[in-house]
Amino acid sequence: MNSFSAGDSVRIGIVGLGRLGRRHADNLATRISGASLVAACSPVADELRSARDALGVERLYDSYAALLADPQVDAVFLVTPTSLHPAQIIDALRAGKHVFCEKPLSLDLDACATVIEEARRHPQLKTLIGFVRRFDASYRDAFDKVRSGRIGRPFMVRSQTCDKNDPDGFFVRFAPTSGGIFLDCSVHDIDLARWLLGNPKPHRVFATGTIALHPGLAESQDVDNGVAVCEFEGGKLAVFYASRTMAHGHDTTTEVIGTSGALHIGRNPRANRVEIADAHGMSNECTLTFYERFADAFVSEAQAFVDAVRGDEALPLSLHDALEATRIGIAMRESLISGQPVMFDAVRETA
Amino acid sequence: MNSFSAGDSVRIGIVGLGRLGRRHADNLATRISGASLVAACSPVADELRSARDALGVERLYDSYAALLADPQVDAVFLVTPTSLHPAQIIDALRAGKHVFCEKPLSLDLDACATVIEEARRHPQLKTLIGFVRRFDASYRDAFDKVRSGRIGRPFMVRSQTCDKNDPDGFFVRFAPTSGGIFLDCSVHDIDLARWLLGNPKPHRVFATGTIALHPGLAESQDVDNGVAVCEFEGGKLAVFYASRTMAHGHDTTTEVIGTSGALHIGRNPRANRVEIADAHGMSNECTLTFYERFADAFVSEAQAFVDAVRGDEALPLSLHDALEATRIGIAMRESLISGQPVMFDAVRETA
Amino acid sequence: MNSFSAGDSVRIGIVGLGRLGRRHADNLATRISGASLVAACSPVADELRSARDALGVERLYDSYAALLADPQVDAVFLVTPTSLHPAQIIDALRAGKHVFCEKPLSLDLDACATVIEEARRHPQLKTLIGFVRRFDASYRDAFDKVRSGRIGRPFMVRSQTCDKNDPDGFFVRFAPTSGGIFLDCSVHDIDLARWLLGNPKPHRVFATGTIALHPGLAESQDVDNGVAVCEFEGGKLAVFYASRTMAHGHDTTTEVIGTSGALHIGRNPRANRVEIADAHGMSNECTLTFYERFADAFVSEAQAFVDAVRGDEALPLSLHDALEATRIGIAMRESLISGQPVMFDAVRETA
Amino acid sequence: MNSFSAGDSVRIGIVGLGRLGRRHADNLATRISGASLVAACSPVADELRSARDALGVERLYDSYAALLADPQVDAVFLVTPTSLHPAQIIDALRAGKHVFCEKPLSLDLDACATVIEEARRHPQLKTLIGFVRRFDASYRDAFDKVRSGRIGRPFMVRSQTCDKNDPDGFFVRFAPTSGGIFLDCSVHDIDLARWLLGNPKPHRVFATGTIALHPGLAESQDVDNGVAVCEFEGGKLAVFYASRTMAHGHDTTTEVIGTSGALHIGRNPRANRVEIADAHGMSNECTLTFYERFADAFVSEAQAFVDAVRGDEALPLSLHDALEATRIGIAMRESLISGQPVMFDAVRETA
Structure with missing residues (x-):
């Protein structure tokens, strides 16, 4: 049952106003139909001030609990550190708020499971984890073509997330908490592979990698270029590549190979038509950054969330999908560190 | 002097709710910051009803004069037949409204001049003719690169507007009033050529064409495939191609050739990254239609208009630019019909 | 009647050992089946020496008459200045030799006609003018596709020959005798347009151009960037562009537009697959030069000539085709100079 | 010491006149400078007849020993089943003949080593294994660019060999003796990876795969789509993909990733410029087949062999390189079958 009537806007409170948070806030304030950005929460006073001045947000909170207590807020947008996601989602659900949360759901499988359990208790609330690529027009077109049989039976995905090298190495400092290159970058590709292959169960992964430019990663047992292979049930396969060291820009590309054709998405990461x-x-x-590449997809994603909250559209991905992406990413990290293939433990699968 | 304070929206009334009008209306209602779509005017009751129901527009008019009399309207968006443009613009200016008007300004040079004269009497009102390609991100990037000297001195433009063949031949029925293929299609390319070449004065045009698929055009002395060459002062050149009969889609492409490089915009009219x-x-x-190709540019265009009305940004093109595009388009049509090159009459130039 | 038996080679004498001549010589010596390069003729002693040392050519002549008198020579390859072509072809035919001659046949229509007349007196001798692009694998594929109906009825060709800028301006010094940009460069595109459009009769041309970088061309009434439009019977059209000033390389591209599709040949002049x-x-x-772009086509061209001489294959283009290309090129030059469209005089057509 | 004087041709005997053998024979007879195809050996009388009639080969043998006994033969071209390669190479060397042999050298490492040992006893004889891609103009350009530092330090190669699906499944019948997909297809990519990464020693491989269309492969423990990862010393990596089931053609593509750029070779397997x-x-x-893709490279390869035999050029790849490719391919096959990563045994390396 949907409590929004035609004229009502979904009133959203954004939580976290860092680089990506500000962009979500800007989209919510100006580009999403049926939504109003009414509240913002950040520990940084300047960020709150800026949300008020630039976007007209009136309800400003430095405490998440206070935001959740605000009855004028229907839904929260969590653009916060990954370690906070599970508790923040659970609190929001208990406060009766719909939740959008940036990916990944969590780096911890038990935490993922706890969130799923809590969400089941609030069937009227929508929760969406931001796997933004599913909302990109090109990925969606590819998905539709796969589904329509355009390439026969899809049996393999090759997908990469390659970032322009940041000589400052922000991600090196971030490495101890990012979960490593696979959970930070490849988690998108893992989600795409599952989606494009029809959500097969993973069977085994093997991962390896190298440090090309950022020796500081060694401390965190991380790499700046990683490759991984995932075997799924039914003979389906995925091959992943993630890099932090590209010279030319942000280069996300995916290939779906089927029995009568193949699709390539984004093979040349062209900035525009020039x-x-x-x-x-x-x-x-x-394209220089993931945001430049997926700017429109971030809008579509927020719109899809709002439409779902208003009852217009089903959500295209579930918390189970988010858990599966984390589960495969964790296995890759284990394989990278151990040097051995990692089997998926059937016990840890969620129903 | 700008009468809008930070919190104020520009209140817009749309005039004309045909195919393109509805799209403008939708953009104004949902995607433009600092604007509200408050009114709509159409002789078709169903279209007004649909604007109210889908977009929440409350002030509905079947008379343009009534819309202009509404003090709650700051600006009008004219998406009406070309023959109505001059009078409607003049009436709006006299009513104190800012004006956005779809291209072309008019097929008649005297009418263009009269509009320009009227606009000079209202320096506080903004008038923008919708040469949408100037607002496309790729064209803008190309323009910036040209201006920065990236290709040396630009001396030639080749530009085409090629539409997917419409077997129903809507444009055949439209031919008697469209002004012909050059004024209907190439007018965009003419505007781009002037812009990218630094607004040189035209010296002479030659045009020809052929009827490949639509014999009905012969009655209107029109063609479904036309080519034209325009010589400008300073040895600058432009070559145009317009077609109504493409098999593969809407194919707009432009090339700017300079003394140390060349830029191509849109060489492969790819629908997306797949x-x-x-x-x-x-x-x-x-891309199948001009709208699909330029959907984002229509948003940027409306945003630029609203920003200019709010005083934030200068308009990137003037009524004089619109007149020059018409002037060159008319000369092409004359050349097509007479079979002779047409010199530009210095007397008819505007200052 | 063909006088060559299976084991016999066509014995060829090359005439002219300049840059392009050496390349033809090298191809004939090493890459053409059924041919032997047995003789060479040049006024430059060093060039003859080099042909002997590098290619093993034994019969060396500084006089063309002496070469023609050599009974061990079956065919001549003329890679000489255009002004010499007609007389050299006629002399070769009278000496009973088959003739390959670089394009263009001549800059003079009467001379073209005289050659055609002479050739008619020697039906057993083959004469081929080197419009090399017809022998390029991509152009041939395009031609076959057009002929098979792949794009419906072809009604328009757009074709360009654009050379990398030569800062030394060799072609400026060459301009007084080259016949100008259209006869020197566009003559290839003219030939392609006729071929791809089914050899329609030309009706009218219009040409113009500009000097972007080489003011010295003004003396010869020539330009370094020229455009031309040619109307053919049946409403067929061709648009040509020739440039001497490209920054990026030799960029030859051709487009054939038909009623149900279009073909592009060489849209990105990529040097290779990297x-x-x-x-x-x-x-x-x-690709930096025409030779780099068409290296394989020069081999196919020589092979086609040799195969025709041996009786294996018909020649894909006639002296009439060569005359027509010159005729249209001359009309373009006239139009460039006069500023007026030039009608084709029916009297000057060859049967 | 080289026994060929300037005018002498290398006299070649081809061994094996199957599909690829005929193409080599044709190249040797017509396109290679400094070589003559003088002899042919095949157990199939029709093939010998055809070599004589089409290519003028006079010395025809149904026995390899007889060919080797012919003093008019300087070199042999072995285009025979892989299982025969080692013995045939050794016999040829003992008979004083130079040897070109199609890849792979052998599927057996001991056999490879024996060949290398024999070759060391004949330092005046040249032996080349036909890793044809090294002779492709695009791969060579990429190699030169890598070597010149164009992409910084290369640390990763991704390379694929994907064949158009053959519904008849010739390779299924061939599977028991082909060595499997990695030794049959990926061996090329392995060789390229070593070459482009500077010949690093392999450390470990992991391989897996799936059967998408050809269940008959299961009997041979083979797959029709295989992926493999190879770790090399110094943190260098290679990722391989081989497929027998492409719908669109033969798609060989390679990517070299370095610290300041990346090179892609053959990303779109375009048949030509249309x-x-x-x-x-x-x-x-x-391109539909490997031969279509690499036709020119087969000529360059044969020319390089002949030039080396004549003493003009060093050979770009050694028998050690061929052994290393086999060694890595065998490890991939082991990994595919065992499901475990395979470490390289230092003992089995050749010096």
Whole structure:
């Protein structure tokens, strides 16, 4: 049952106003139909002030509990550190709020399971984990084509998330808590592979990697270039590549291979439709960041969440999907560290 | 002087709710910051009802004069037949409204001049003719690159507007009033050429064409595939191609050639980032309509208009630009019909 | 009647050992089946020496008449200045030799006609003018696709020959005798357009151009960037572009537009299959010269000539085709200079 | 010491006239400078007849020993089943012949070592194993760019060999003796990876795969789609993909990733420079077979062999390289079958 009538907006409170949080806030304030950004929560006073001045947000909180207590808030948008996700989601659900939460759900499988259990107790509340690529127009077109049989039976996915090298190495400092390259970057590709292959159960993973430019990662047993292979039931396969060291930009590309064709998504990470012919040849500039590549998808994602909350649309991905992505990512990290293939323990699967 | 304070929205009345009008209305209602779609005007009752029901527009008019009399309307969006543009713009200006008007300004040079004269009497009102391609991210990137000297001195533009063939031939019935293929399609390319070449004065045009699929055009002395060459002062050149008969989709592409490089915009009219490998080879789908290709540019265009009205940004194109595009388009049509090159009459230039 | 038996080679004498001549010589000596390069003729002693040392050519002549008198020579390959072509072809035919001659046949229509007349007197001798692009695998594939109906009825060709800028401006010094940009460069595109459109009769041309980088061309009434439009019978059209000033390389591209599709040949003048991703984006190097682009086609062309001489294959283009290309090129030059469209005089057509 | 003087041809005897053998024979007879195809050996009388009639080969043998006894033969070209390679190479060397042998050298490491040992006893004889991709112009350009530092330090290669699906499944019948997909297909990619990464020693491999279309492969413990990861010393990595089931053609592509850029070779397996715009979008046809893709490289390879025999050029790859490719391929097969990573046994390395 949906409590929103046609004219009502979903009143949203954003939690976390860092780089990505501000972009979500901006989208919610200006580009999402049927939603109003009414509240913001951050421990940083400047960020709250900026939300008020630039976006007209009136209800400002430095405490998450206070935000949850506000009856004028229908839903929260969590753009907070991963370690906070499980508790924040559970608290929001208990406060009767719908929840959008940035990926990943958690780096801990038990925490994922606890969230799922809590969500089951609130069937009227929607919870969406932000696997933004599912909302990208090109990925959606590919998914529709796969589903329509355009490439026969899909049996393999190759997918990569490659970031432009950050000489400052922000992610090196972030490595101890990021969960490593697979849980931080490949988790998107894992989710896409499951989605595009029809949600097969994983059977086994093998992962390895190398440090090309950032020796500081060794301390966290992490790498700046990682590859992984995942075997699924039914002979389905996925091959992943994640890199922090690209020279040309953010290069996310995915290939779905089927028995009568293959689809490539984003093979040339072109920034736009301009090509340049000059003494260096023929070239195009590339998208520099994930946000530039997926800016429209972030809007579609927020819109899909709002539509679902208003009862218009089903959510395209479940908490179970988010847990599965974490589960496979954790296994990759284990394989990277142990050097051995990792079997999936049937016991740990969720129903 | 700008009468809008930070919190105020520009209150817009849309005039014309046909196919493109509805899209403008939808953008204004949901995607433009600092604007509210408050009114709509159409002779078609169903269209007004639909604007109210889908977009929440409350102030509905079947008379343009009544809309103009509404003090709750700050600006009008004219998405009406070209023949109505001049009078409607003049009436709006006299009523104290800012004006956005779809291209072309008019098919008649005297009418263009009269509008310009009227606009000069209302320096506080903004008027924008919708040459939407200037607001496309790729065209804007190309323009910025040209301006920064990336290709040396630009001396030639090649630009085309090619539509997917419409077997029903809507444009054949429209031909008697469309002004012909150059004024209807190439007018965009003419505007781009002037913009990208630094607004040189035209010297001479030559045009020709052929009827490939739609013999009914002969009655209107029109063609379904037209080519034109325009010489500008300073040895600058532009070559245009317009077609109504493409098999693959809407294919708008522009090339700017300079003394040390060249830029191509939109060389492959790819629908998105998906490529398909199958028994037919490697392929991508194409944008099917101008709207699909320029959907984002229509939003940027409306946003630029609203920003200018609010005083935040200068308008990137003037009524003089719109007149020049019409002037060159008319000369092309004359050349097509006469079979002779057409010189530009210095007398008809506006200052 | 063919005088060559299976084991016999066509014995060829090359005439002219400049840059392109050496390449033809090298191909004939090493890559053409059924042919032997047995003789060479050049006024430059060093060039003859080099042909002997590098290619094993034994019969060396500084006089063309002496070469023609050699009974061990079956065919001549003329890679000489255009002004010499007609007389050299006629002399060769009278000496009973088959003739390959570089394009264009001549810059003079009467000379073309005289050659055709002479050739008619020697039906057993083959004469081929080197419009090399017809022998390129991609152009041939496009031609076959057009012929098979793949794009419906072809009604328009757009074709360009754009050379990398030569800062030394060799072609500026060459301009007084080259016949100008259209006869020197576009003559290839003209030939392609006729071929791809089914050899329609030309009706009218219009040409213009500009000097972007080489003011010295003004003396010869030539330009370094020229555009031309050619109307053919049956409403067929061709648009040509020729440039001497490209920054990125030799960029030859052709488009054939039909009623149910279009073909592009060579849209990205990629040097090979390598793409580079680096801080400048994604790029490919370009072919730098016409020879690099058409190296394989020069081999196929020579092979086709030899096969025809041996009686195995018909020649894919006639002296009439060569004359037509010159005729249209001359009309373009006239239009460029006069500023007026040029009608084709029916009287000057050859039967 | 080289026994060939300038005018001498290397006299070659081809052994094996199957599909690929005929192509090598044709190249040797018509396109290779400094070589003559003088002899042929095949157990199939028709093949010998055809070599004589089509290529003028006079010395025909149904016995390999007889060919080796012919003093008019300087070198042999072995295009025979892999199982025969080691003995045939050794016999040829003992007969004083130079040897070109199709890849792979052998599926057996001891046999590889024996061949290397024999070759060391004949330092004046050249032996080349046909890893044809090293002779492809695009791969060579990529190699030169890597070597010149264009992409910084290369640390990863991704490479694939994907064949168009053969519904008849020839390779299924061939599977028991082919060595499996990695030794049959990936061996090329392995060789490329070593070459492009600077010949690092392999540390460990992991491989897996799936049967998408050809269940008959299960009997041979083979797959029709295989993936493998190879770790090399110094943190270098390679990821391989081999497929027998592509719908669109033969798709060989390789990527070299370095610390300041990346190179892609053959990302779109375009058949030529033609693109087609029609109701299905924009497309290009693909190369259908490895031979179509590498036709020119087969010529360059044979030319490089002949040049080396004549003393003009060093060979770009050694028997040690061929052994290493086999060694890594065998480890992949072991990993595929065992499901475990396979460490390289230092003992089995050759010096």
